[in-house]
Amino acid sequence: MTARAYLDHAATTPMVPAARAAWIEQSERVGNPSSLHASGRRARRVVEEARESVASQLGVRPSAVVFTGGGTEADNLAVKGLFWAAGEAAGARRVLVSAVEHHAVLDPAQWLADAQGAALTLLPVDGLGRVDLDVLAHELTGPPVAVCSVMWANNEVGTVQPVHEIATLCRSAGVPFHTDAVQALGHVPLDLDGIDAATLSGHKIGGPVGVGALVVDPRRDVTPVLHGGGQEREIRSGTLDVAGIAAFAAAVEHAVRGQAERSAHLLGLRRALERGILAAVPDAVLNGDPGERPDRRLPGNVHVSFPGCEGDLLLMLLDAAGVDCSTGSACTAGIPEPSHVLLAMGASLAAARSSLRFTLGETSTVADVDAVVAAIPAAVDRARRAGTVSLRTV
Ligand SMILES: Cc1ncc(COP(=O)(O)O)c(C=O)c1O
Structure with a gap:
C-alpha cells in the first residue's frame, strides 16, 4: 500500500511515543485506584502523579483536574454541571454559548433549553468566526446567567477566541466561564489563569481516545452528570482508567513542552x-x-x-x-x-x-x-x- x-x-x-509507552506500562498491571490493597494503592499513586503532572503543565492546582472519558464528556459536565449548580445556588436559568461551538457544547446547551427550562442564547460571531464582545457584554447585563461557554479555538476554521477578555467580562458579571480548549492545547499557549473551567481531550494531543479532563476551579460547584462510586471529588463517578490517564498526562506534557x-x-x-x-x-x-x-x-x-x-x-x-x-x-x-x-x-x-x-x-x-x-x-x-x-x- x-x-x-x-x-x-x-x-x-497519532499517539506520541511517551504516551504509548505509559499506556503499555500501566495496561500490563492490575489494580483499581479505589481499592485499598497494595495493587489499588499503586494504581491510585499513578493516577495522582498523572494529576499532579497535568496540573503543573497547565499551572493549576491538582485538585482542579477532573479526569473524564474524553472531551465530549468534559463539555457535558461543564455545561450541565455549572448550569445545575448555578440554578441551585442562585436560580440562574440563562446559558450563553457561541454559535460556532462543537456539538459537544452546543447539544447539551440545546438539551438544557429543551428539557430543563434553560433560556439559551447563541452568541453571534463575525465573518472570521470570532465572538462579538459587545453582544456578550450586553447579554451579561440581562437576567442572571448560569454559565457561559466559548471555545478557545474552533475545530473547523481554526479561529482563536479572545478567551481572556471573555473570561474577564464573565468574572465581572459573576458568571462561571467554561472554554472548550480541545483544539487549542499543544497548538497555542494555554494560560488558564482567570478561567473557571476548561475541557481537554487526549486523542487531539497525542494521547489515547476516550480520556480527557475538565480542569475546573475547585471553588466552583459542579453538579455531577454521572452518579455512582463518587470518584473525582464526587464530580465524575466511574472507575478511573489508569493506563489512559497515565498516557494522557504524558501527552499533555509533550503537548505543552513542545x-x-x-x-x-x-x-x-x-x-x-x-x-x-x-x-x-x-x-x-x-x-x-x-x-x-x-x-x-x-x-x-x-x-x-x-x-x-x-x-x-x-x-x-x-x-x-x-x-x-x-x-x-x-x-x-x-x-x-x-x-x-x-x-x-x-x-x-x-x-x-x-x-x-x-x-x-x-x-x-x-x-x-x-x-x-x-x-x-x-x-x-x-x-x-x-x-x-x-x-x-x-
Ligand atoms: C472542539 C472540540 N470539542 C470537543 C470534541 C470532542 O472530544 P472527544 O472526541 O474527546 O469526545 C472535539 C472532537 O472533535 C472537538 O474538536
Whole structure:
C-alpha cells in the first residue's frame, strides 16, 4: 500500500511515543485506584502523579483536574454541571454559548433549553468566526446567567477566541466561564489563569481516545452528570482508567513542552499548503482568520471553499487519491449537513457546502502538503463537472 497523506489531525492525531509507552506500562498491571490493597494503592499513586503532572503543565492546582472519558464528556459536565449548580445556588436559568461551538457544547446547551427550562442564547460571531464582545457584554447585563461557554479555538476554521477578555467580562458579571480548549492545547499557549473551567481531550494531543479532563476551579460547584462510586471529588463517578490517564498526562506534557516548536513547524506547512492550493485552484477561497498569531488562528488549520464543488464529493475524490481530509462539519444519519460554523460566519449555503478542512499535526511533512497540492486540480475539476451534471439533471 502506498503511504497516505493524513491531513485530519484535528479529528484525531497519532499517539506520541511517551504516551504509548505509559499506556503499555500501566495496561500490563492490575489494580483499581479505589481499592485499598497494595495493587489499588499503586494504581491510585499513578493516577495522582498523572494529576499532579497535568496540573503543573497547565499551572493549576491538582485538585482542579477532573479526569473524564474524553472531551465530549468534559463539555457535558461543564455545561450541565455549572448550569445545575448555578440554578441551585442562585436560580440562574440563562446559558450563553457561541454559535460556532462543537456539538459537544452546543447539544447539551440545546438539551438544557429543551428539557430543563434553560433560556439559551447563541452568541453571534463575525465573518472570521470570532465572538462579538459587545453582544456578550450586553447579554451579561440581562437576567442572571448560569454559565457561559466559548471555545478557545474552533475545530473547523481554526479561529482563536479572545478567551481572556471573555473570561474577564464573565468574572465581572459573576458568571462561571467554561472554554472548550480541545483544539487549542499543544497548538497555542494555554494560560488558564482567570478561567473557571476548561475541557481537554487526549486523542487531539497525542494521547489515547476516550480520556480527557475538565480542569475546573475547585471553588466552583459542579453538579455531577454521572452518579455512582463518587470518584473525582464526587464530580465524575466511574472507575478511573489508569493506563489512559497515565498516557494522557504524558501527552499533555509533550503537548505543552513542545508547543512553540510544533506551532512554528505547522505554520510553515500551513503557508505552503495555502500557497499551493491557491496556485492550483486560483478561485479557491481561504476561510477564517488569515492571521498567523496564536491569538488569531490555529497554526495547523487550512480551511478552503472550492466554488462549484460539493465538499463531500471532493473529500471522496481526494480520498481515492490518497489524501485524508475532512469537511469539518457533522453528518447526520449519513446526510451531510452544511457547516453551522460557516453559516454563523455569514457564508452562503453553497459556500458552506463547498468547503474542506485540512489539519496538520506534528507528524505532517512537506510530502503531505505536496500530495494535496498534486491531487487537488483533478479532484476539483471532476467535482465541478459532477456539480454541473447534477444541476442539469435535476
Ligand atoms: C472542539 C472540540 N470539542 C470537543 C470534541 C470532542 O472530544 P472527544 O472526541 O474527546 O469526545 C472535539 C472532537 O472533535 C472537538 O474538536
